[in-house]
Amino acid sequence: MSLPKFLKNRYNILYIVIVFMLCVLGFRMAVLTIVEGEEYRAAADIKKIKDIPVKAPRGKILDRNGVLLADNVSSFTVQMFKDEINPKKFNDISYVLSKILDDNGERPIDEFPIELYTFDYIDESIEKAYRINESSESQVSTDAAEAVxxxxxxxxxxxxxKNNVDEWLNFATEIYGKEFNVKKRALDTLKRDVELPIRLENNQFVFDISEIENKDEVTDSSPENSVVQPSDIQTVTNGGEIVESKEDPIKKWLSENGFNEELNPEQVVAKQLGKNNKYLSRLFSNSKVRKLSYDFIMSKGLxxxxxxxxxxFVQDExxxxxxRSLNANHEEITMSSSAKDDFVLLTMKYSLDSLLQKVYGSEIKIMPGAMLIERxxxxxxxxxxxxxxDNGSGSFExxxxxxxxxxxxxxxxxxxTEPYSFIKQLSFKNYELLKNLITDDAVKYYSQVELLKYENPSISISEWDYTPxxxxxxxxxxxxxxESKGKSADYTAEEAFDTLRKTLEISDEINDYEMRNMMVIRERYSKTSYLSYHPVDICYSISEKSVAMISERSHELTGISVEIEPLRYYPQDDVAAHAIGYLGKIAQDYEVQDYIVGKGYSPDDIIGKTGLEEKFEDYLRGEKGKKTVEVNNVGRTIRSVSSQAPVPGDYFHLTIDSRLQKAAQDALKKGLEQIQIGGTFDSKWGNFVFKDKYENAKSGALVVLDVKTGEVLAMAN
Known part of the structure; x- marks a missing residue:
């Protein structure tokens, strides 16, 4: 058969095309497996094995006597794995999980920016506080006073x-068609911090002796403690007979914890709520509590x-x-002044001297002072x-x-006039030149570092806008x-909320409160990016009841697990709190540069934000461990290969004496309270009478030193 005749048959042409394609594919397969096979196998192995970080416990902080000031406790943490969650079922999963957490009073990591039922002033101008010149004569008008x-x-x-907490606890209001009061949530909040022998029964607080007995069974399990001590026995006379009866354990508990023995359970709860503002602040993080509280103060005309x-929007407030805070001390800063102008103003007031007289950088030196002279x-x-x-600093001549x-x-x-003072005054006369220097791309990072030593205005130097x-x-x-850039500014919070409901196809049967709780979990879900096999924390320190409920409904909570992780804990509460500092997430631009870029931290890591926690972050942080897992082609974990335990941070011993520190804090607080009313500071070493009263004396400092060694034994402010 001739070639022209062969090609006239369309099936023959199709056959030739198929054979040609198979040859090309065969050749390509040979190249991939033989020529480039080793390279691709190595890449596949890298993608197949992944390391998941395991958090390290932070180092402990102790006082001079070994008393723990900062420790770690093992806590249950709810975590989520995106690779195990079907996106189409996420609404169902988030609804079930958020209901469990809310019913048990848990506080998930809340980064969702739309809040429900928040407070604002009708007329803000009448709520400002002012610094008034102290005088026994006529008051100074607020027009001439300085807002502080x-x-x-x-x-x-x-x-x-707080002033009406007894009535507030018994108040109820209708929210989303159901009656709501705060009793259960208030009791759950208190019991997370303190041991209260109280339970809720038929919506009434009652004493629960079983909690005291259970505690006693643990503490008195040894033979020598199993005997009733004489102090636990009351002796009464009944017709000449001696009758012994055990002391009322509830009254004993009340006495040991500083309560009047005649208080009823509701009064104990009310007084405990008023002891520390943190309890009410925690309760007010819930929108239902805020709505109830508004209805309460309105109904009472308070x-x-x-x-x-x-x-x-959270960011708006x-x-x-x-x-408002900046304006209280810097009248030039107003609601309409720009972030860049505010930053320059604060730098000029606080940190310009440090900025202009230092040399920054090692390989490439940045000298703002020299740059100013050149300009x-x-x-x-x-x-x-x-x-x-001159060795990291500079001078003007x-x-x-x-x-x-x-x-x-x-x-x-x-x-x-000194050279620096001359240059400084000359630069003030050329404000735009100085402003451009402070905000120069090569200088602005150092400007922020210096300013943060004095004040944190929460300004992003990368975009020159306030961070919120x-x-x-x-x-x-x-x-x-x-659709159009800049249109986002036109959305109100309600419009944004409604848009999300439609976009995410959330049923109208789910009320706004439940939807927001779901969105809190979704906000964490959306931050997992492509590292789907990395766990994302949802909620810290949940109760055993919540753990049990999550376990029971695990078939509905695919991708949700509970892990035991270290959580920072301060056993002495607020003792030396200002010196120890606190922890927080990486947020500021300079923190991103220092910790994420410079030290390899994860964006979700917790760091020391102030005080010793910040200053000695490198010592306290410890070293993360890791769990090596094998994942499939879509990133789902197949099995655990190996693990490496984390290394805890170093112990940190202070010269502070915690008992003396507490006494110093109490003395300072008492002194400020008395000086505000012109009262008397009572002391066993003698009393001091304040002749004048200073109503705005709301801050002070107290330091106790060892005169022989110079060691700081206590410092309060």
Missing amino acids: SYVTAEEKVIQTV ESNINLVEYS YFKNIK LKEIYPDLPVQFVE FTDADVKEKYLSRNNMEQE VRDKKNWLEKNLKP
Whole structure:
């Protein structure tokens, strides 16, 4: 058969095409397996085996006598694995999990930016606090006084509730069609911190002797403690007979914990709530509690300047509070002033001297002082000043006495004016030049570092916006994807909330409160990015009851697990709290640069934010362990290969004596309370009478030193 005849048959042509394609595929397969096979096998092995980090316990902090000031406790942490969750079933999973957590009073990591039922003032101007010149004569008008502080609407409501806590506990209101009161949530909140022999029965607080007995069984299990001590026996006379009866354990508990023995259970709960503001603050993180509290103060006529906002952005209130706080001490900072101008103003007030007289960097040196002189010389070519570097710092020197005299005379300065003072005053006269230097890309990072030693204005130097404003804009653009750039600013909180309900197809039968709880979990879910095999923390320190409920419904909670992890704990509560500091997430631009870029931290890691926790972060952090797992082609974990235990952080011993520290804090608090009313400071070493009262004396400091060694034994402020 001739070739032309063969090709006339269309099936033959199809056959040739298929054979050709098979040859090409065969050749390519040979290249992949033989020529490039080793390279691809190595890449596949890398993708197949992954290391999951395991958190390390932070180092303990102890006082001079070995008393623990900061420790770690093992706690149950709810975690989520994105690779095990079917996105189509996420709404169902988040609904079940959020119900369990809410019913048990748990507090998941809440980064969802839309809040329900928040407080605001109807007329904000009448709520400002002022510094008034102390005088026994006539009061100074607020027009001439200086604003120094601002109490938020929520803080005012909390204080009002605290003053009327007995009535508040018995108040009920209808929320989402159901009656709600705070008794269960209040008791759950207290029992997380303190042991209360109280339970809720038919919506009433009752004493629960079983809790005391259970505790006694643990502490008195040894033979010598099993005998009833004489102090536990009451002897009474009954017709000449001696009758012995055991002391009422409830009254004993009340006495041991500083309560009047005649108090009923509800009064104990009320007094415990009032002991520490943290309890009410925790309760007010719940929108139902805020709604009930608003209805309560309105029904009782306790406040007339409070407004309840049904939907609001967290960042909006955060931004306003930052501005209010800054305005209280810097009248130039207003709601309309820009973040860049505010940053420059604060730098000029606080940290300009440090910034201009230091040399930064190692390989590439940044000298803001030298840069300032160079820029000033563009305006004043014969400027008689130079910057001299000296071991990480710098100084300013005059270079020409005659020109110096001319400049000082022209600018009405004393001839004895120092070179730096001269340059500083000259730069103030050229504000735009100084502003451009402080905010220069090469300098702004160091400007922020220096300013944060004095004040944290929460300004992003990468975008020159307040961080809450930036965060809100970024969140809206990511989650709502507005069609046109800048449209995100047009969304109200209610519109954004409704849009999410429609976009995520959340049923109208789920009320706003339940939906928001679901969105809190979704917010964590959306932060897992492509590392789907890495666990994402949802909620810390959950109760055993919550653990049991999650385990029981594990078939509905695919991808949700409970792990035991170390959690920071301060056993002495607020003793030396200002010195120890606190922990928080990486948030500031300089923290991202230092910890994530410089030290390899994860964006979700917890770091020391202030005090010793921050200063000695490298010593306290420990070294993470790791769990090596095998994953399949979609990132799902197949099996655990090996594990490496984490290394705890170093112990840190202080010279502080915790008992003396507590006494110092109590003395300072008592002193401030008495000086505000012109009272008497009572002491076993003698009393001191304050002749005048200083109502605005709300801060102070106290330091106790060992005169022989110079060691700090206590420091309170």
